[in-house]
Amino acid sequence: MSFAIRMPPDVQSIDLAGQQVLLIDDFLENPHALVQAACDSRFDPCPGAAEGKGYPGIRATAPEAYSQELISLLDPLIRINFQIDESLPLRKTPCMFSLTTMPPSQLGPLQRIPHFDSSAPRYMAALLYLCDGRHGGTGFYRHKATGLQRIGAADTERYAAAVREELARRAPPQRYFDAGDEHFEFLGMVPAKFNRLVVYSGGLIHTACVNPGLSINDDPRAGRLTVNTFVDF
Template sequence: MPNAVLFNPRPRIDRVPLDDGNVCYVIDDALLEPERLVDWASAQRAAFRPVDFNAYPGNYLPLPPQLNDALQTFYLRHMRELFDARRLLHMHCRLAMVTLPPQALRPYQWFCHSDQVGIDPACSIQASVLYLFKDARLGGTGFYRAVRPAEETARFYNDATQLSVAAFAQRYGLRPGYMLASNDYFARTGGVEARFNRLIFYDGSILHSGDILAPERLGDDPRTGRLTLNGFFTSRRRAT
């Protein structure tokens, strides 16, 4: 691991409004020396493992405490006050690469998701993505809202985990692939383009999905693949 992963101490934080009233915050030039982290990830290529604990369509690498601490410090100094977040309860981060071709995706990987599943209602969760690739065609992040009644949306998500690919596709009229636009169940509310060393923060309750614009360019090489640093922050909500 690099001796020190240093975040920009004077970040410029841009506020990007979404169509449904939510917001995504964007920080360019987030790391002082981003290439050092890419070099380290490349040296650890063999240590990446397929994600088997959520729907992420690719590989991940747990990170040592010093990087977790650096991202946590950045969040506490610059970002927490922008969210419904008081005391930070838990935080973790990992390097990740989307690797699966569209035909290998399961139905629950065809559409947007929320990071809030299983979170205590008294808590909020924020998420961050640091883009560590230079090929913008690998894609940024899109945001969505559900357009069907809550009960129908819940049934949709349940079927995505229970039905076969063929049965789900027939029932809902969807085809395998990464989500890039609105459909009959979700409306796109905005998005952020990928840029090397760009860091974004958003409320984890917002439906979101990676904008995988050119899936044929995906791969498991940290130097050429869709390498990101993903962070998650669970906090007590502010007192009302």
């Protein structure tokens, strides 16, 4: 099965309060082939989900052929747009299908606030939407108490301590986070769009903006289906 990238890619750059996010719409020539691959895959609960941590849903490994196509583009794309030295080797996680399946009533406190993926300086996230705009998008935030929008290695302990204190003072509402609140300033959202790839620093504070009435679904053709990949240099 072919998962070829449409050429040339239409790369767009968005500035979110000084941080760059890349978009590529109409990313794959035949995105429905990848949806079919998801339908044919075995999904399992994400580690930590039962304890109220991590991704609130189920995941399955995406085809290696897609992974190879993605990396062939991501390697030069990220190096050029994020000024990463050519001598640094690229490392990546497996490409994973993800479906949001946890109802808001079951979310743990850490699943009800924004998060970051890694404080490593060149750790990048690549998210392919295989669902449309009715399923929300990806929201980005600034933590008000610390002023941080992107978490680096030197910020991790200070940020974690501030978040622990806020959670201990009052648990967040039992819902998926979207707009800002007293602790997190909303900076903007990249809307979901079928066959849209989004690339951003894993240190950015962000969350999946979810439409609970529609998106809590384990059917790849109807739910909030994405393909998540992380790379580091």
